[in-house]
Structure formats: structure tokens, C-alpha cells
Amino acid sequence: MTAMTMNGAIRSAIDVMMERDNNVVVFGEDVGYFGGVFRCTEGLQAKYGSERVFDTPITEGGIIGAAVGMGAYGLRPVVEIQFADYVYPGLDQLISEAARLRYRSSAEFTAPMTVRMPCGGGIHGGQTHSQSPESLFTHVCGLKTVLPSNPYDAKGLLIAAIEDDDPVIFLEPKRIYNGPFDGHHDKPVVPWSTHALGDVPDGYYRLDLGRAAVRRPGSDLTVLAYGTMVHVAEAAAQETGIDAEIVDLCTLLPLDTETIQKSVDKTGRCVIVHEATRTSGFGAELSATVQELCFYRLEAPIERVTGWDTPYPHAQEWDYFPGPARVGAAFRRVMAAR
Amino acid sequence: MTAMTMNGAIRSAIDVMMERDNNVVVFGEDVGYFGGVFRCTEGLQAKYGSERVFDTPITEGGIIGAAVGMGAYGLRPVVEIQFADYVYPGLDQLISEAARLRYRSSAEFTAPMTVRMPCGGGIHGGQTHSQSPESLFTHVCGLKTVLPSNPYDAKGLLIAAIEDDDPVIFLEPKRIYNGPFDGHHDKPVVPWSTHALGDVPDGYYRLDLGRAAVRRPGSDLTVLAYGTMVHVAEAAAQETGIDAEIVDLCTLLPLDTETIQKSVDKTGRCVIVHEATRTSGFGAELSATVQELCFYRLEAPIERVTGWDTPYPHAQEWDYFPGPARVGAAFRRVMAAR
Amino acid sequence: MIEDVPLRFGIPTPPARPGEMADFSYLEVPAAGTVERPPIDTAPKDMRDLAYTMIRVLDDDGAAVGPWNPELDVTSLRDGLRAMVMTRSYDDRMTTAQRQGKTSFYIRCTGEEAIAVGHALELRPDDMFFPTYRQQGWLIARRWPLVDMACQVFSNEKDRLHGRQMPIMYSARDVGFFSISGNLGTQYVQAVGWAMASAIKGDTRIASGVVGEGTTAEADFHHALTFATTYQAPVILNVVNNQWAISSFQGIAGGSRSTFAARAIGYGIPALRVDGNDYLAVIAATRWAAERARTNRGPTLIEWVTYRASAHSTSDDPSRYRPVDEWKSWPLGDPIERLKTHLITLGVWSEEQHAALIAETDAEVLAAAREAESYGTLLDGRVASARGIFEDVFKDMPEHLQRQRRQMEDER
Amino acid sequence: MIEDVPLRFGIPTPPARPGEMADFSYLEVPAAGTVERPPIDTAPKDMRDLAYTMIRVLDDDGAAVGPWNPELDVTSLRDGLRAMVMTRSYDDRMTTAQRQGKTSFYIRCTGEEAIAVGHALELRPDDMFFPTYRQQGWLIARRWPLVDMACQVFSNEKDRLHGRQMPIMYSARDVGFFSISGNLGTQYVQAVGWAMASAIKGDTRIASGVVGEGTTAEADFHHALTFATTYQAPVILNVVNNQWAISSFQGIAGGSRSTFAARAIGYGIPALRVDGNDYLAVIAATRWAAERARTNRGPTLIEWVTYRASAHSTSDDPSRYRPVDEWKSWPLGDPIERLKTHLITLGVWSEEQHAALIAETDAEVLAAAREAESYGTLLDGRVASARGIFEDVFKDMPEHLQRQRRQMEDER
Numbered sequence A, B: 001m002t003a004m005t006m007n008g009a010i011r012s013a014i015d016v017m018m019e020r021d022n023n024v025v026v027f028g029e030d031v032g033y034f035g036g037v038f039r040c041t042e043g044l045q046a047k048y049g050s051e052r053v054f055d056t057p058i059t060e061g062g063i064i065g066a067a068v069g070m071g072a073y074g075l076r077p078v079v080e081i082q083f084a085d086y087v088y089p090g091l092d093q094l095i096s097e098a099a100r101l102r103y104r105s106s107a108e109f110t111a112p113m114t115v116r117m118p119c120g121g122g123i124h125g126g127q128t129h130s131q132s133p134e135s136l137f138t139h140v141c142g143l144k145t146v147l148p149s150n151p152y153d154a155k156g157l158l159i160a161a162i163e164d165d166d167p168v169i170f171l172e173p174k175r176i177y178n179g180p181f182d183g184h185h186d187k188p189v190v191p192w193s194t195h196a197l198g199d200v201p202d203g204y205y206r207l208d209l210g211r212a213a214v215r216r217p218g219s220d221l222t223v224l225a226y227g228t229m230v231h232v233a234e235a236a237a238q239e240t241g242i243d244a245e246i247v248d249l250c251t252l253l254p255l256d257t258e259t260i261q262k263s264v265d266k267t268g269r270c271v272i273v274h275e276a277t278r279t280s281g282f283g284a285e286l287s288a289t290v291q292e293l294c295f296y297r298l299e300a301p302i303e304r305v306t307g308w309d310t311p312y313p314h315a316q317e318w319d320y321f322p323g324p325a326r327v328g329a330a331f332r333r334v335m336a337a338r
Numbered sequence C, D: 001m002i003e004d005v006p007l008r009f010g011i012p013t014p015p016a017r018p019g020e021m022a023d024f025s026y027l028e029v030p031a032a033g034t035v036e037r038p039p040i041d042t043a044p045k046d047m048r049d050l051a052y053t054m055i056r057v058l059d060d061d062g063a064a065v066g067p068w069n070p071e072l073d074v075t076s077l078r079d080g081l082r083a084m085v086m087t088r089s090y091d092d093r094m095t096t097a098q099r100q101g102k103t104s105f106y107i108r109c110t111g112e113e114a115i116a117v118g119h120a121l122e123l124r125p126d127d128m129f130f131p132t133y134r135q136q137g138w139l140i141a142r143r144w145p146l147v148d149m150a151c152q153v154f155s156n157e158k159d160r161l162h163g164r165q166m167p168i169m170y171s172a173r174d175v176g177f178f179s180i181s182g183n184l185g186t187q188y189v190q191a192v193g194w195a196m197a198s199a200i201k202g203d204t205r206i207a208s209g210v211v212g213e214g215t216t217a218e219a220d221f222h223h224a225l226t227f228a229t230t231y232q233a234p235v236i237l238n239v240v241n242n243q244w245a246i247s248s249f250q251g252i253a254g255g256s257r258s259t260f261a262a263r264a265i266g267y268g269i270p271a272l273r274v275d276g277n278d279y280l281a282v283i284a285a286t287r288w289a290a291e292r293a294r295t296n297r298g299p300t301l302i303e304w305v306t307y308r309a310s311a312h313s314t315s316d317d318p319s320r321y322r323p324v325d326e327w328k329s330w331p332l333g334d335p336i337e338r339l340k341t342h343l344i345t346l347g348v349w350s351e352e353q354h355a356a357l358i359a360e361t362d363a364e365v366l367a368a369a370r371e372a373e374s375y376g377t378l379l380d381g382r383v384a385s386a387r388g389i390f391e392d393v394f395k396d397m398p399e400h401l402q403r404q405r406r407q408m409e410d411e412r
């Protein structure tokens, strides 16, 4: 075991897989010699050569389109979109091609690939370096969507994603690359080395896609969260003294409805937290699902705490970011409901 | 008043607006001399000239990108995407540009435009001529999304969309261009001339965006639907004898939550119907919203009847399409719930 | 200082609309055999003129002339002719089937047969072709079973694609034919990615991708050329310029300002502009580009000049936007007639033999169509089971899809 | 029949990495004044060679030579120099402010000042510029208030964009400067759409769009050229080739296979390749392209050859991927130095005057920055109110946003 940052764990996962399977290739903007703007591929080109780790022209559509062709050939591309905010030019190749190739060819051709992208705010990136587009991917049948909250999961899930024979969207909350972040931006940064899940095996291990993890058992209410918001929810639980059971979804699609149902059936109350804009965010699907599965156990309306329905502002970032105060307020409302 | 088909009403709306405002320009693939593959712009180039109605190269990204620039100049582009299934190459210009230009420039620049696109299945179009991507647009702040269910609404709403100073996505359920369709594909086609809402004023009129319409008052349960599904729900109500109140949303964003809440508070039961795939479809947002607004009035779980989470199949279209049988089954389950 | 003039909007218009005389004066047609054939190691910058002319081998008398003559033996010529004639027979039969309601939709390639057929017979079995919906000639030339083709078009129980895909959206990995996408152009950059993969692995397989001239406007055309040049991918990038994109003539895609072959120049990619209705030119140009790719000289773009003789699809009515008889005045003629004439001039073919060939291919197609019909059509509803629509969304069916499948079956 | 060789993956590599000697031998630099200037009504096909050479006016001794010499009067030359120097002073000041934490981010344009400044002073007040984040020289040349620029960078209470946008994402309609997008390339096709609109209305305004060489790979580059040629839009399409795209050298975008100017050829668009560090060449090329556009001769693409002398942004560390001193060996030098030398050779300028000018612009910028700071910075938190983040999402705030705003205020 080694203390790893989240980007370190991601690099380690790719390294392990490149070592094991020489069909794994890595490409994207600035990922080669430079090692990526968030250093997630640092050292890989030197180790595996520029035929397996290389820079690409600046075109997200071209990157994903080429990856589809490579996947069809038999490679396992692991591509990086520099920021999730820039994935849109590549959506057609994801939605119309990667996600449907297996189906439309009755499995004659497939497009295994992992599309990594940093997401989320909290780094003063403004509207074009802060977005969380996960819900768009979950609406596309044929894509799996993963969004880890810590280094240990990030590595295990990324290895599972690379081994998966279907296209996987792998979102990385950039605010927690270097340490868990609970929303208290005014407090000093905590490094992953202080966190249990910052302790990561050096070698190969995988965490199956589609399994949620209960980060904090509790009896008062259930929190459904993922990525950075898992840490924010923990802070809110601590600060409100409300005994929240925090479910870290880890994979958004396929969704672990069993773990979700078990928890909400127990607590009877549910708060959903995500950073993405509210309307048609993944919280909507979660709320609808919980309502369908646990209707007769619900003692209070399900609440969604999310980013506002505006672009992510730069200067007012912390008024936008769903921090512990807003999550705590939702906890109290949900507990107060009768 | 004239009996109009839905595409006739759409053509009439564009005609009326081109007549009133010479900043309105129309372009897209095959919309010029030919008048569009669904004839929605027939005769307009002859009437207004090829400077205001013209064919474009085949590039949805280019079409929407050019429209942003034209909107910024002061024109009101009304562009056609030949099928909603082909809008994805244009999503970046919609999401990153059209939807955000006003915000990021603090209203120095804006991108008024209407993006029309036929959507939905039922015409044996297979996975690339049948999609309903509306929920993706509703997740993008800065876009309005409209989806009419009949000629009268289509014209009034399209006029409002063209006059709107913000970008509006205007989805047209192609299966009902020529007549209301209730899902009984084996029955003879009914023309709009037999339908009250096929009777359309020839001149200018507008229906405000953001208002839902109660198509059928009822006391047993509330149906939230739009487009083709409004007619399917009517058939299901008739066939089950269940007194459903059918709310036609007309505009998905901004959403008329007042009408929705009023109805569900009254009936205490809610069924949501759409043709799009289920996971993270707009039904998820509707279910979450109803649950938030009407939790204490709900007597049964909210049900979603939707397309399955698979691409739209060609030969098995009618096993995929959410027809009266499936909607009726949901009605019964919801009524049986205690 | 120049004085102000009001700006003008410049929109290209086709030479002729319905009721007007067809007019192809915009197309310069050099005499066959007049364009030189550069060695395959020629630098792109030294052959730019090939993007503005037209490589032609068959002259007006049906003789094969000039440096591009591939010198095919008679058997190869006959195989090519047979595949083209078979393709037309197949298109005729399926068009009829569509009128009879046995299928919902069909797309013909009439007038363009030489391109897919020649390409298929010149490339190697393990190369991969990334086609459009108008390249059925490849399947026929590679002898993919006509019955399987028809079963796909009829969406019946034996359709290898289980009725999921619209008619003509074939997928035939066994003959190097990539799954057709309904989304224009997406396959083009995929072909480049596939070719890059072959190079990364140090294999010997090359790729060939196709788009129509209208589709060159899509982003993936640009993505393909950018990746192909940057990584020198072993790929052939074909642009089938059949003059029309549904109702839009090639000028709308920019064809009035330059050739589509010339698009390659700015990327440093060599370009050939070829008479697509000249079977021998198709073989020769394909061979030249394939040899470049196989010898690590990178990508080649080929513009095939041809004409879409039929409607865009069975849903289209071209008489609404172009002269009905435009095809008759098309300067490059009919690829089948031209190869036939060539064989006759060579003295190895006759009108009688040709008539017999047509009868034979018609019969073969009819038999195949009959057999396919016996497995069902959209009309009689004998299609793949609905259960199957939940398969192949993912490799392993996730629980939510299993749940949905159960629900579908319960609610029947 | 050729024998099989294993295919090779070809990936371009930059001439020098950290620790290696800078090497610009890949760049051919013709002597100033040697490239002819075609009349503005020249057909694109008759001037393709201009895409492969380099238009230069200032020779090594600082003399203005050749047919492209715009013959500017001394005042115009001084104005240009002043704006360039001011731009550099401003970049210096803002870089310091970023180090002090007064802003989260900054982007310099050092070494590229001539392009935006010359372009701004040559085009007309009512034309529209669709810039990248590296064109601040336009704002300064057009005398947009330095205080307003700094307020935007500081995201303070006087920021015209209310702190919503990242620093340097200016919007300045009053000086024809379109709102900067964080998404690369999107503005390029918008510039074409804007120009099409001007033509549709029969107005006289033209547009100019910019992308970096790295961004030519994005779809919108292709969309822009396709629309521009089809509709002959009155637009100037600029490619600023500063050799680097963050850590990727220009070869990754295809620059090792051809020039970026040449991309225009295949669309039938005339292309100029210009020494972007030569202020007079910038004026001359802009003038030539603008006159074409204003006289209904359509679009022109201009590749500006320059060098990104500074880091990509304050978040970047170029010493990780290129020789730290690469800038010193850049063959085209420093645009400010070159124009200064020219003025001195003309006898209308001196080292003393130049030093005085720098002192003056530094002082002016400092004063502006101080004033801006007095309205707040990110550091002291005096930023636009949070209420404002709900405005301008739509023209009229819909009810759900009003609700969310109330909730935000309640939960404080």
C-alpha cells in the first residue's frame, strides 16, 4: 500500500493496465510528453513509448471517433478529455457510435473504451472548467458512467472500466485530486495521506462497476451522493449531528438500486446531493427511482441539493457550490418533515 | 380558421413570422428549394427568396454555429435539424454557446434562435430516425424546450419561440405530423381535419411558452405527457375507463409546475408518459418535481411509462413504443395502489 | 481606400431544376489516358494537380488507355462486370419488394456500382471497409450471401441484425464490411482510428472509409483528415461525389468553389480525382492508394466523380428538385455499359452474353429474395423476437434491462 | 504485387525538448519584400503559392520593403507601437497581480502583440472581431478602458461581466470585440454566421475570426471554412500559429505535413501566410483581406506565423515541455523590437523615446490597475453580488430561477 493522491491513483491504474495488456493505449490533448494538465498520465509515455501514449490534435470529436475505430480493431483506448466541459464536441461519437455499435451490429463490432474527464468546480475555473455533465451520459443506453470519490475507488474502478468491454465514461472530480474536500474552502487543504481511502495498493485490483458503498452508516436519513459531494455530506452530518447514512454511488449507471433501497427503507428519508445543475440532473433519476422503490417507507419528501440552474460562476463560486450549509439545511428540513 | 396538418401549421407559423419580421431567416439541410424532407418549409424559398430561406451544407454543428453568429448580428434564425437523432454534432454550439452567450457577456450579445427538429418514432425509422432527446436540452440552463402535440399549439408555440429572445429547442413529433396517433398502429390513420385542434387560424397568434394545458379533466389520476403521448394517454383513459386528467406540458422548460401541482393535489395519483428512454429521461425530472410539490397528497407511487433503455428498434418498433396497453396497465397499477 | 458597396449573399444554385434542360457544363472531362501516374513514393506537394483533373482509363470507344491502365486479366474484368450487374439486379428486386411493403425502406446505388465493386475486388480480405449506405456493391463483389442481404432488408427472423436496424444498414465483418451507421460521416474518422490501430500493432491491414460529397461538410470529415495526416495512418479516404445530397447539389457542400479532392491538399494528404464510372480507373486508383498505405506512405484521399442515377432512397422523389432525365446527359455514362463495351472491344464479350448475364443475375437474386421471404418480411410480421431488443445494449444485460424486459413481457 | 512490411505509427515530434538546443530549422523564412502582392480580384486558384511562403515587409535592418509595404504614416506607426508596448505593460502588471492572488488566472500574449493590434487598427469600428483569449491587444489598440479590463481580471464589483466569467474572458461590444468563449474554436463559425448576416442584410460590416493553430483541429474550423466558401461570406479567418498549443507543438495539429494557410486551398478560399511578428505585414495582409471581403470577393484565410513567448497561461509551466530559451532563437524576433527598429531607421524614434514610452505605459497601466483594485479583487472578496448569478441566464428570469435565488438567500 502507498499513500496516493487521486490523480496518482488514476495514473497507477493506467500504468498497471498498460503493463498487463498491450492493447491498452492512452491518448488525448497534452497527455503524452507532458503527462496531462492534471498529471494523470505523467511518465507513461516515457515508460510505454509514444505509440501507446500520445498527444492528439485538439478535437474531442476526433479523439472519441478514432477511439471507436481503435476499439473495433481490438485495442482498449483510454482517452482523456481535458475538461468535462469540453466533451460536447465528442458527444455524437459517444451517443451515436460508441454506445450503439455493439447493438446495431449485433455484437459483430464493439467499442471498448474508457473516456476519462475531470469534472466539477471549486477551483475557480468558471463556467468552462467546472461542469458536471454526468446526467447526460446516464440518459444514453450503451454507456456506463462512473464517478469515484477517493483514490482507492478511483484506481479499482478505473481498472474495471478499462477491462470492461463496453464504453465507460469515467468522471474525475478535479477538486479532490489532491485531497478530500468537504466544501470548507476557507479551511486549509487536507491531503489524501490523512485519509483511509488515500491508502492504495500498488498493484492490480478491481472494484466492480455498479456497486455503491455506504461511507457512513446512519439511521436518521439517507444521503445519495457521489464524488466531492460525499465529503460535503460527511461534513454536514458531523456539523448537524444528524445521523445520516451516506451512500456513495460510485457508479451511476448501472445503478446499485439494491443498496439505495435498503438504506432508504431503513431511514425513510432521503437527501440527494450533486454539483450539477438541478433540472434533469442525475438527482432527478435518483429521486424518481427512490420514490418508485420506497414510496411506502418515505416519511418526508425526497430533497435534492444541487448546483443552481445557472452556468457555474467564477467569482461567486462558493455561492454556487452546494456546501455543508446547504446540505445541512436540507437535512434539517427532511428531519423536520412529518 | 383552416384545417391544417401539424407540418402545415408549422409552415404557416414560419410564413407568418417571415412576413412580419424580415430578420427571420430559415436554413437547414434540404429546407430551401425542396422545402424540407417533411415539407415544413415548402414554398417559403419561392416566396421569400434564397437569401432568407436556403439549403446548408450537411453539418448540424455548422448550422447551429452559424445561427449563433447570425443571432448575435440581429437576425432571428429558424433552423431545421433534419432529424433530432442528428442534433448531437450541434450540441456543443447549443450547450456551450447559444445557451450561455447572454450570460457570459452579461447580455452584450445574445443568440435568439429556434432550432426545429422532428422527433419520436412510429414511422419504422429505426434507431437513427426515432429518438426523443428532449431531456438533454432540459438539463442545459439557458435553453427553452418546447414539444407540441397538435397543429393549433404547434403554430402558436412556434410563433412564440421565434419571437423569444432566447434560444428555443422546438421538437416536432413526426408521427403526428399528418394526424393524431394514439398508438393503435393497426388502425387506419386519422387526419387532423377530424380533430378540434387541427383547426388553425391563418394569421398571427401566439401561445406563451411555459404553459401546460389540461386536455382531459379527470379525477382518478393525473397523466403528465407531451407530444404523441398525449394522444396515447387519451386512448388509454378511454379504454380503461379510468377518469384520467391529462396534462399536456407543451413546454418542458420552463415547466408549468403550477398546473401540474394543481392536478396532482386533486387526484393524488400520477403517471408520467414519454417515448424517450427511461433512465434520466424527462420523466425523472417530472417525477422528482411532483414528489417535491405534492408529497403529502400522493396516494400511490408515481409511475413512469417510457421507451425502454435500448436503442429504438426497427422491426420491433411496436414492442418499444409506449402504447395504450402499457399506459393502461400503469393506470390500473396506480389505481390499485393503496 | 475603397468605397462602400452593399454586401451580397452568395448562394450556389444547381445548373438545372425540374423543367429545365440538364446541364453538366460545369464538369470538365479530360480525355482518357491523359493524366500521368506518379510513382507511389511521390511527395504530396509534387502531385497537387491530380486533385483538379480526372483520372480516366476507358476512352469513348471502350479501349483502356494511358498510364493508369491496371491491365486486368479477362477473368477479373468479367468478375467486376458480373458483380456490378448483380448489384443492379439486387437493387431492382429490393425496390420492388419495398413497393410491395415487404420492407419499409430501400436505397439504390444505380450509376455508382463501379466504385464499391472495384474497391472490394482490389483490396485484401483482411482490410476493413467503412462504408456508407450506398456501398452494397462491396458485399456482392465479396460474395456475401444475397439471402443474408435480403433477410436484413426484410427484417425477418433470419436477419443477422435481428431486425434492430433499418433495412440496408448491413454489418458484415466476415467480408471486411463495417457496420453501417445512420449518422453521416461518423465512420470516416473511425476508419482512421482503425488504421492507426493496425499501425500501432505493426500489422499489415489497411482501412478504407467512404463519405458522400455532401457529408464532407460534417465534422468527422475534418477529424479524419487531421488524424490521418498527423499519424500518417494507412487509410484510403473516399469521397463519392455523386453530385447530389438528397435535394442539395454538390455546390452546397462547396463543390462550386473547388473540388472535393482538393480538400486533402491543405492537410498534406495526396489526392486523386477519378472517373468513378470507369471500372478500370477505380481499380487503378484504389491500387495506387492501397500500395501507398501498405508501404507506410500514409493516407490518400480519392474523389470519385459519379452520378446518383436513382432517387436518394425510396422515401425520396427527385422529380421535385432536378430534371427527371438529368441522368441521361451525365457525361460519364453508365459504369456497367462502359465496362461491357470494353469487354466487347476486347472481343471477349457480346450483347448476347451480356443479356444472358443479366437474366442469370436476375434469376439468382430472385431465388435469393424468395428464400429470404420464406423466412418472413415486415409485411407478414415474422420478425426477430422482441426479447432480443434488450440484448447487445451491453455485453452483459444489466439488472435494469432485465427488469424492463420482464415488464415488457408482462404487459403484453 | 508489393511485399508486406509491418505498418508504422507516425507521430510527429518537436525539434527540441527541455535540455535540448532550440531548433527552428523547420521554418523557412523568405527575405522581406520577396513575395508578390496579387490584386484583390485574383482568383483563389491563381494564388495558391501564397499559402506556402511568408509575406514579410520589415527586413533585418528595419526597412520596409516590397509590394506589401502598407506605407503607413508615422502617426499610425507610433499608434501601433504604443498599443503593443501598452499591451506588454498590461500583461506584466496582470501577471504580477495573479502572483499576488488578486486574480485566479491570467493569459499573456507576449510575442504576438502585432497581430491583434494591427488587426484592430486596420479594420473599421463597426466590423466585428471574434477573438481568442490571446487577443487583448485589440482592446488596448481600440482604447477600451484599461480600468475596465483590469476590473474584469480582478472579478470585482465594477467588472462589467459581474464576476461570472474567468479572468480575461472579456466582452466589449462597443469596440467590436465579441464575447470570448472558453471553448476553443466555437467563435470561428459564429464569425462566419455574423458575416453571412451582414451580407443577407446588404450591410457593409465584415467579420474577423481567430483560432490558434492547435484549434484548427476542432470541428468549428471546418464548419467555418465550409460555410464561408459556400456563401462567400465577408469574413477574415485568422489562424495564429504560435507554434505551441499548451504542451503540443504545431506538428500535432498537422503542421509538419503542410501549412495551416494551405487548409484554405481545398475550399477554394484564398490564403495568405504572413510573418505575424512584422507589424507592417499584419496591416498589409489585413487590408488585402478586408478589401476582398468589402467588395464581395468573399473570405480570406490568414495564417500568422508567430511564437508564444510566455507560458500558455499562469497555470502552465513550459519548462516541462520545451527549451526555456526557445524564444531567444525564434527567427522572427520580437514584434515590438522590430517596429521600434523600423521607426528608428526612419529617423522618427529613438531608444530614449522608447524607454520613455515604456515608462509611460507602465505608469498608465499601474494607475489603471490601482484604480481597478480600489473596486476590489478576488483576494479581498469585493466581487459582484451572488444574486446576480441568476440574471442573464434568460432574458426574463423564469420562476424556477427566482425560487432558487430565494432559496440561496434563505440558506446563507
Ligand SMILES: Cc1ncc(C[n+]2csc(CCOP(=O)(O)OP(=O)(O)O)c2C)c(N)n1
Pocket (backbone or CB within 6 Å): B029, B058, B082, B086, B089, C132, C134, C182, C183, C184, C211, C212, C213, C214, C215, C216, C240, C242, C244, C245, C246, C308, C312
Ligand atoms: C448527421 C446526419 N445528418 C443528416 C442526415 C440525413 N441525411 C441522410 S442521407 C443525407 C444526404 C447525404 O448526401 P451525400 O453525403 O452526398 O451521400 P449520398 O446520399 O449522395 O450518397 C442526409 C442529409 C443523416 N443521416 N445524418
Ligand SMILES: Cc1ncc(C[n+]2csc(CCOP(=O)(O)OP(=O)(O)O)c2C)c(N)n1
Pocket (backbone or CB within 6 Å): A029, A058, A082, A086, D132, D134, D182, D183, D184, D211, D212, D213, D214, D215, D216, D240, D242, D244, D245, D246, D308, D312
Ligand atoms: C473545446 C476545448 N478543448 C480543449 C480546451 C483546453 N485548451 C485551452 S487552450 C488549449 C490550447 C490551444 O492552443 P492553440 O489553439 O494553438 O491556441 P494558443 O493557446 O496557442 O493561443 C487547450 C487544449 C478548450 N479550452 N476547449
Ligand SMILES: [Mg+2]
Pocket (backbone or CB within 6 Å): C212, C213, C214, C240, C241, C242, C243, C244, C245, C246, C308
Ligand atoms: Mg452525394
Ligand SMILES: [Mg+2]
Pocket (backbone or CB within 6 Å): D212, D213, D214, D240, D241, D242, D243, D244, D245, D246, D308
Ligand atoms: Mg498555438
